[in-house]
Amino acid sequence: MSLQVDIRHAFEGFTLEVTCRAGSGVTAVFGPSGAGKSTLVNAIAGLFKPDVGRITLGDEVLFDQAQAVHIAPAKRRIGYVFQDGRLFPHMSVRENIRFGARYAPGGLDQKEENRLVELLGLNAILDRRPGTLSGGEKQRVALARAWLSKPRLLLMDEPLAALDEPRKDEIFPYLERLRDVAQVPIIYVSHNLAEVARLADDLIVMQSGQVALSGTAETVLSDPKALPMLGVREAGAILPAEVIGHEADGLSRLALSGGEIILPGVTAAPGTTIRLRVLAQDVLLSRKPPKGLSSHNVLPVTVETLHRGAGPGVAVRLRAGEDVLLARITARAAKEMALVPGTQCHAILNATAVPRGSIGSGAMPSETRALDKT
Ligand SMILES: Nc1ncnc2c1ncn2[C@@H]1O[C@H](COP(=O)(O)OP(=O)(O)OP(=O)(O)O)[C@@H](O)[C@H]1O
Numbered sequence: 320m321s322l323q324v325d326i327r328h329a330f331e332g333f334t335l336e337v338t339c340r341a342g343s344g345v346t347a348v349f350g351p352s353g354a355g356k357s358t359l360v361n362a363i364a365g366l367f368k369p370d371v372g373r374i375t376l377g378d379e380v381l382f383d384q385a386q387a388v389h390i391a392p393a394k395r396r397i398g399y400v401f402q403d404g405r406l407f408p409h410m411s412v413r414e415n416i417r418f419g420a421r422y423a424p425g426g427l428d429q430k431e432e433n434r435l436v437e438l439l440g441l442n443a444i445l446d447r448r449p450g451t452l453s454g455g456e457k458q459r460v461a462l463a464r465a466w467l468s469k470p471r472l473l474l475m476d477e478p479l480a481a482l483d484e485p486r487k488d489e490i491f492p493y494l495e496r497l498r499d500v501a502q503v504p505i506i507y508v509s510h511n512l513a514e515v516a517r518l519a520d521d522l523i524v525m526q527s528g529q530v531a532l533s534g535t536a537e538t539v540l541s542d543p544k545a546l547p548m549l550g551v552r553e554a555g556a557i558l559p560a561e562v563i564g565h566e567a568d569g570l571s572r573l574a575l576s577g578g579e580i581i582l583p584g585v586t587a588a589p590g591t592t593i594r595l596r597v598l599a600q601d602v603l604l605s606r607k608p609p610k611g612l613s614s615h616n617v618l619p620v621t622v623e624t625l626h627r628g629a630g631p632g633v634a635v636r637l638r639a640g641e642d643v644l645l646a647r648i649t650a651r652a653a654k655e656m657a658l659v660p661g662t663q664c665h666a667i668l669n670a671t672a673v674p675r676g677s678i679g680s681g682a683m684p685s686e687t688r689a690l691d692k693t
Pocket residue numbers: 330331333350351352353354355356357358359510
């Protein structure tokens with residue numbers, strides 16, 4: 320099932336003009352406040368009717384201005400999880416969840432309900448009202464309600480935005496599980512890159528009502544052009560790593576396609592493939608093999624492209640085995656090192672370059688999905 324969007328809408332002072340596609344897996348929509356992310360998902364859900372364009376899901380036309388087609392939201396079979404959950408306050412958790420099944424073909428699927436209650440850890444709160452739930456619990460209920468409607472597409476508009484960090488950590492594993500069992504496309508709106516790096520298979524970066532970049536999350540996150548859009552401190556590549564083993568001193572050995580690295584804070588079982596996020600600002604470059612460093616994490620790399628920004632920085636895309644890393648260095652350093660496409664050098668990754676929150680669970684898109692126990 321694939322979603323195709325080609326729409327245009329002019330508000331006073333703001334025009335949304337988007338052409339994009341989302342296939343199976345999680346497509347994250349990332350962009351600054353006011354970029355048009357919510358307007359886009361509202362158009363997909365049918366809550367907002369664009370001036371012109373067409374939206375299709377699989378073979379079905381959901382919206383086609385030229386053909387005067389605008390399928391009502393309830394008939395689109397799209398699950399929508401909002402920032403604030405939007406549960407019915409007078410209903411219990413179980414009633415809220417079952418409300419989702421009202422529009423599901425074939426009605427309530429009892430087996431699926433039991434599976435979801437288990438998957439999202441809702442057993443203990445089924446008889447409670449939303450007013451008594453924590454933010455994280457409310458979002459889990461909202462997820463279950465959306466999912467029980469047997470959607471053909473799941474839209475999540477910043478589902479974690481209203482939660483503090485501990486609640487986010489609490490709900491994230493559930494989101495990852497849902498992603499791993501869902502067979503339908505998921506559109507996940509966020510302006511938190513750590514979330515995006517952890518969850519997304521594909522990524523759409525929006526700016527001023529338009530798609531600025533799109534592609535697989537790996538490609539977009541390691542694209543030097545993305546660096547100014549994503550923010551110098553937040554940009555960085557994601558890459559798969561297989562856990563080789565855990566050492567007695569708390570460090571773990573990981574195999575990347577370009578070599579081995581050692582990191583703290585990895586609890587996934589040996590043999591598991593996890594997703595690492597390596598921030599561009601935490602990658603140093605050296606022409607010669609570095610000696611006497613405190614970091615053990617040195618990978619041989621080849622410079623692919625250099626992208627000069629408006630300031631003193633240069634974003635360097637590096638090939639490390641089959642993977643890509645992004646480094647941000649100064650233009651002066653790039654000149655002194657005479658870096659050009661094809662230059663072979665060494666990338667030094669500080670062990671703390673991969674913070675705990677950036678070690679995502681779930682395999683890379685191309686791999687069999689496997690849950691990490693982190
Ligand atoms: N009904 C409307 N009338 C006029 N302008 C609107 C309307 N709906 C949205 N806009 C404008 O469209 C732009 C995009 O808004 P939108 O809520 O889609 O952005 P966003 O990327 O989701 O932002 P945020 O991350 O803050 O939620 C904003 O400038 C907003 O003011």
